[in-house]
Amino acid sequence: MSHSAPGSNAPGMPPAVKAEGLHVTRGHKKILRGVDFAMETGRITGLLGPSGSGKTSLMRCIVGVQRLTAGSVEVLGRPAGTPSLRHDVGYVTQAPSVYTDLSVEANVRYFGAMHGVSAADTAEAIAAVGLETLARQRTADLSGGEFSRVSLACALVSRPKLLILDEPTVGLDPVLRAELWERFAAMAEAGTTLLVSSHVMEEASHCSSLLLLREGLLLAQLSPAELSERGHSNDLEQAFLHIIRETSGVPNRRSANERQVAS
Amino acid sequence: MNPRMMFATTKRVLDQLRHDHRSVALIMVVPALLLTGVYYLYENETLPPGFPRTFDRVGLMMLAIFPFVVMFLVTSITMLRERTSGTLERLLTTPIHKADLLFGYALAFSIMAALQSLVATAVAYWIFNLDIKGGPGYVVMIAVINAVLGVALGLLCSAFARTEFQAVQFMPVVVIPQILLCGLFVARDHMNSLLEGISNVLPLTFSVDALQQIADNTEATQTMWQDAGIMAAIVIGVLVLASFTLRRRTS
16 A cells, blocks of 8 residues: 555556536535546545535535536546446445445345346455444444444446445444454555545545545645655644644644754 | 436436345245235135125235335335435436436336235235235236336325335325225225215226226226226326425425
8 A cells, every 4th residue: 555645647547537526515505616636546545524514515515426517527427427337436434324224244235136147256355344243234233333334245246347435434343343444455556546535634645645525615635645745744643633723714823843853 | 308317217226226135024024924915814704606705806806005105105114215315316417307306206116016916916816815806917917007006106105205214104104094985895896975075086086996907807898908007007007196296496
């Protein structure tokens, strides 16, 4: 897994996702207010920002389930929402969306059937999230963390080229979280492009590129290294806060201290 | 349409139902029990010689009405759960076609309805000696079409309910008027012109008419097939309407 800066990918490789002038309005509320970015193929991109910043709406735009007010999103070279993309894009919503009255296996098998996968693929997806021993358990009887991993397995089963994960590590214990990030890294290594949202900044270090979102605006797209440099802190949370203050024009009272810490 | 996705959906819905023993028991047993109640309700009626028992008329209608009511309820709640749990939105991000989903549902509940009406019809024929001219096969056929009508209306109505509580409230709106006006309580030609006009366009009316055809004739009549055909067309129409309520892209 590489932590290299964006742009270091093989030259000529088209971006997996390209958004231009993305606006989303719901009622009178402006959810996204002109977002432009590109996501590299075979990398983990982190989507970070406080809750309510528009992360989920942005992800829904890429999946193609969100009505756009203006702008465009291109996914794997096709406009987002193109029917053929439904084979290539996997989406795991924040709240686990699986059938609670079915077993783990039956859930994964059903979503797999939409892509015509084999029984071996089903078993592999279940193993990938570490639920082999619980495969025949009813999903409703699982713990919160196990439950959300069923939802993840239902997306992994189709081996998507682009995987969109909305806060996949919420409610997981540190060991599981580390395992999941290892899995994401292995997937990226194998060529899958991942977009992972989180509001926990410490997870940012697992990504090769970060999209910092706040109040519907993209504050920056940078690597974790660039984030700590620009935010004058090795603590990515502090660095993010610094950038927020910087962009919103609030004076940074602690910036002098932080600069010392960072250097 | 993709048969693999449709059958996977049917299997999944039946699988969900299979884990719910109580619902399966209710679906299978309740209509037969209610039919028993209807039989004993009319047990002591005095009839002029040669006059048909009320049970032969009312019991027969019940065989078609039960699956309609039960499947409407079961489907609207199941589909509402699908909408509110996020699984519907998730499904619609996969290659599944809306028709695969809706027909998958319709097929699953039709299978349940067929089993249900087999039990109820068997009870009516063998235990209570239901006396009609036509064959039981046609009665089951009309019952199944009615059940699919219940499924289709349930799928459609679930779009207009936000909670399971609201979904149940659609029953008095959608189901009861059809039962009142289908000709079970008052013959349709004795209704005032407004009510008769309404009853003429309600789907359940056609199935009651078809059942009367079966009761009065040993062979299947043209009118019965026509009624069944109209019912099938209504079912397809309602399913198409329901498909418009499944949106891949929302604001």
